Amino acid sequence: MDTPDYLDQAVNIDKLDEKILKLITKNARIPFLEVARECGVSGAAIHQRVQRLQNIGVVSGSEFIVTPQKLGYNTCAYMGIHLEKAKFHIQVVEALRAIPEVVECHFTTGQYAIFIKIQTKTNKHLKHIIDNYLQEIEGIARTETFMSLEMDFKRQVPIK
Amino acid sequence: MTLRNNLDEVDLKILNSITQNARIPFKDVAKEVGVSRAAVHQRVNRMIDLNVIIGSGYHINPNKVDFKTCSYIGIFLDKGGLFSEVVEKLKLIPEIVECHYTTGEYAIFIKVYAKDNEHLKKVLSSQIQKIPGIASTETFISLEESFKRTIPVNS
Numbered sequence: 001m002d003t004p005d006y007l008d009q010a011v012n013i014d015k016l017d018e019k020i021l022k023l024i025t026k027n028a029r030i031p032f033l034e035v036a037r038e039c040g041v042s043g044a045a046i047h048q049r050v051q052r053l054q055n056i057g058v059v060s061g062s063e064f065i066v067t068p069q070k071l072g073y074n075t076c077a078y079m080g081i082h083l084e085k086a087k088f089h090i091q092v093v094e095a096l097r098a099i100p101e102v103v104e105c106h107f108t109t110g111q112y113a114i115f116i117k118i119q120t121k122t123n124k125h126l127k128h129i130i131d132n133y134l135q136e137i138e139g140i141a142r143t144e145t146f147m148s149l150e151m152d153f154k155r156q157v158p159i160k
Numbered sequence: 161m162t163l164r165n166n167l168d169e170v171d172l173k174i175l176n177s178i179t180q181n182a183r184i185p186f187k188d189v190a191k192e193v194g195v196s197r198a199a200v201h202q203r204v205n206r207m208i209d210l211n212v213i214i215g216s217g218y219h220i221n222p223n224k225v226d227f228k229t230c231s232y233i234g235i236f237l238d239k240g241g242l243f244s245e246v247v248e249k250l251k252l253i254p255e256i257v258e259c260h261y262t263t264g265e266y267a268i269f270i271k272v273y274a275k276d277n278e279h280l281k282k283v284l285s286s287q288i289q290k291i292p293g294i295a296s297t298e299t300f301i302s303l304e305e306s307f308k309r310t311i312p313v314n315s
Contacts, residue, residue, distance in 0.1 A: 011224050021220060028182030028216035058224040062182035063216065063310060066175060070212040071167070073311050078232070078262065078269060080300075093306045100312035106302035108232065115232060115300060119311045146234075146269060148260035152247045157222045157273045158254035 011056050016041065020049055021058070021159050028062040068119055075120045076148040080112030081140055088139025089113060095137040101129055112144070123147075166210060170195060174203055175212070176313045182216040227273040229280045230302040234266030235294055242293035243267065249291045255283050266298070277301075 013021075016039060023035050032050070036043040053059045068076065083092060089107065096102050096116060104117035120126040126145075134143060167175075173193045177184060186204070190197040207213045222230065237246060243261065250256050250270060258271035274280035280299075288297060 013225065021218070021225075025217045025220060026215070028218050056224065057221050060219045060221045061180075062218045063180065064175070064178045064182050064213050065215045065217065066179060066310070066313070067211055067214050068311050070210065071175075071311065071313060076260070078260070097307055103311060104308045105306040106230070106232070107304040107306060108300040108302050110298070110300040112300065114306075115302065144264070146262040146264040146266065148262050148269070150261040152259040152261060153251060154258045156217065156220055157225060157227045157257060159220070159225060 011058060013053070013058060017049060017053060017058075018159050020046060021053070024050065024059075024062075025156050025159070028064070072121045073119045075123050075126050076151060077118050077120075077126060078146045078148065079116050079118055079134075080144040080146075081114040081116065081134075082142050082144075083113045083139055084141045085139070086113060092137055092139045096134075099129065099133050101125075167207070167212065170199075171203055171207060171212075172313055174200060175207070178204070178216075179310050179313060182218070222273050226275050229274040229277055230305060231272050231274070231280060232300045232302065233270050233272055233284075233288070234298040234300075235268040235270065235288075236296045236298075237267045238293050238295045240267060246291055246293045250288070253283065253287050255279075256288075 019039050020035060023030055023038060032046040033043045036046045039046070050059070068074075081092070083089065092114060093105060093107075096105050096114070101120050102116050102118050106115045107113070108115045118126065118129065120129055130143065130145070134140060170193055174189055177189050177192055186200045187197050190200045193200070204213065222228075235246070237243065246268065247259060247261075250259055250268070255272050255274055256270050257273055260269045261267070262269045272280065272283060274283055280301075284297065284299070288294065
């Protein structure tokens with residue numbers, strides 16, 4: 001029976017999957033043979049497991065992690081968005097998606113309808129994005145910005 | 161901005177491709193960018209030395225490993241000076257995946273993944289709010305992560 005996607009169940013992953021995840025979430029380019037040695041199974045088994053984890057959506061991709069400041073992205077801010085009407089939600093999210101500096105977007109409870117994370121090169125750049133892109137989006141009533149002066153840490157969810 | 165000048169167009173092109181897929185063979189990156197494989201290796205190593213690249217990892221879909229409640233929490237402190245002590249304590253709570261020192265209403269802003277609302281309540285009331293120095297908290301539950309991605313490298 002198909003389950004609707006809002007009832008997304010946690011999938012079956014065993015101890016070996018967890019061990020593999022722990023290793024590959026720390027270093028995406030770790031040779032699978034090394035993972036295999038550490039887990040005490042064959043390299044082929046690791047390949048199969050990772051493929052399966054990808055197929056069932058536990059793993060959604062991989063990336064090299066960059067230091068935003070080193071690329072000139074010195075301003076990080078969180079922004080709460082108030083909508084004129086709640087029903088504008090979908091079209092506003094689509095418009096936000098078109099702005100590459102918006103790196104994260106959530107539909108939240110509480111004060112704001114939408115909550116985003118935005119990374120820009122300078123404060124002026126942030127102002128430019130707010131003035132010329134965000135405020136132009138139809139349906140956005142107003143925004144509230146929290147600048148992050150320092151990111152103290154950032155990490156993945158704990159795997160048991 | 162000065163540090164950025166250490167990177168040239170080729171570096172940015174390489175970054176653009178490896179930040180999308182960390183396991184892409186460097187051979188393919190080389191072809192895409194139009195340099196040799198050895199050059200890609202060299203440049204990636206250099207960017208690691210320069211701390212432009214600080215690591216790599218697979219993305220886990222938190223939903224699938226049973227972390228279904230994502231929330232942002234704004235934290236008010238008793239005194240601004242307590243900041244670093246509180247951050248040290250927050251770091252010990254594995255459910256907190258991100259922590260920022262922010263301007264505006266809140267002193268600290270964190271992102272928390274919990275298994276469900278009950279788990280979130282437990283993390284909040286028996287861990288976060290027990291930290292000395294935290295006056296109060298304000299929680300925004302994310303009902304949906306509409307998207308999440310990395311910064312635009314090529315611009």
